[in-house]
Amino acid sequence: DAGVTQSPTHLIKTRGQQVTLRCSPKSGHDTVSWYQQALGQGPQFIFQYYEEEERQRGNFPDRFSGHQFPNYSSELNVNALLLGDSALYLCASSLTADISYEQYFGPGTRLTVT
Amino acid sequence: AQSVTQLGSHVSVSEGALVLLRCNYSSSVPPYLFWYVQYPNQGLQLLLKYTTGATLVKGINGFEAEFKKSETSFHLTKPSAHMSDAAEYFCAVHQGAQKLVFGQGTRLTINP
Numbered sequence: 001d002a003g004v005t006q007s008p009t010h011l012i013k014t015r016g017q018q019v020t021l022r023c024s025p026k027s028g029h030d031t032v033s034w035y036q037q038a039l040g041q042g043p044q045f046i047f048q049y050y051e052e053e054e055r056q057r058g059n060f061p062d063r064f065s066g067h068q069f070p071n072y073s074s075e076l077n078v079n080a081l082l083l084g085d086s087a088l089y090l091c092a093s094s095l096t097a098d099i100s101y102e103q104y105f106g107p108g109t110r111l112t113v114t
Numbered sequence: 115a116q117s118v119t120q121l122g123s124h125v126s127v128s129e130g131a132l133v134l135l136r137c138n139y140s141s142s143v144p145p146y147l148f149w150y151v152q153y154p155n156q157g158l159q160l161l162l163k164y165t166t167g168a169t170l171v172k173g174i175n176g177f178e179a180e181f182k183k184s185e186t187s188f189h190l191t192k193p194s195a196h197m198s199d200a201a202e203y204f205c206a207v208h209q210g211a212q213k214l215v216f217g218q219g220t221r222l223t224i225n226p
Contacts, residue, residue: 004157031212042118042204042216043158056213090157094212100165101146101208105158 002027004093004106012112013081021076021109025093031055032074033103034066037088049074050096078111086113116141116209120217128225133192135220137179137205140186146208147188149179152219153201161203164188175199200224 005024013019025032031050035043045058049068068074072093078085088110092103121136139145146165150158162173169181175198179190188205202221206214 033213035214035216040219042206042218043214045213045215048213056210058213092158092214096212098212100163101212101214102148102160102163103212103214104160105150107157110155 004091004104006089006091006106006109008109009107010110010112012114014114015081015083017081018077018079019081019111021078021089021091021111022073023076023091023093023106024073025091026104029093029095029104030072031094031096032068032072033092033094034074034076035090035092036060037090037108039087043090046076081113083113086111116145116207116215118205118207118215118217120203120205120220122220123218124221124223126223126225127195129197130194133177133190133195133199133222135190135203135205135222137188137190137217138186139188139205139207141207145188147179147181148206148208148214149173149177149188149190150204150206150216151201152204158204161190195222195224197224197226 033048034046037043047057052068063079088108090108091106094103117140148163149161164181172178205217
């Protein structure tokens with residue numbers, strides 16, 4: 001059973017560019033959450049997708065957007081990249097019906113903005 | 115809103131010594147609490163979780179944590195540290211609809 005997968009592993013972009021990160025959830029999971037982890041910090045919640053809709057959002061600007069596909073996979077898009085967007089982006093999947101609220105994390109995508 | 119404070123950004127212990135990583139939370143509702151471990155250049159792996167019931171929770175790799183409501187704490191312990199325990203540890207609290215709020219993390223170093 002494959003766990004949560006993310007692509008690409010690493011990415012280098014220039015300020016002002018746009019980037020798309022991808023996530024495939026653990027088999028059987030229907031909810032995908034995205035987190036940003038800056039160097040030396042704990043993960044910060046960006047947003048969550050369920051039934052192809054954004055269910056809740058953290059304190060991130062509109063430059064951060066996402067999408068969930070019918071197969072539950074998800075994309076995170078960031079427009080007009082800033083140096084401060086450099087971070088590890090983590091995808092987590094879960095099952096909405098799971099009352100223990102356990103989330104399974106992928107290995108992350110390391111984004112460097114120069 | 116829920117929040118988490120991890121006391122000590124860096125903890126160093128000798129191999130074989132007790133590991134104690136501190137976590138205090140703030141929550142307006144009965145909390146669901148989690149400890150995750152992150153090895154270098156990897157994602158997060160769940161060590162253990164508290165939902166309801168028994169306040170002493172056992173996890174993987176010999177770790178355990180005790181939920182103390184009166185102290186709003188959920189400290190992580192391991193009786194005997196191993197070199198392979200060196201990693202970053204994150205405490206998290208559930209904040210509605212499967213959103214997690216994380217602490218800043220504690221880097222654990224094991225001295226031979």
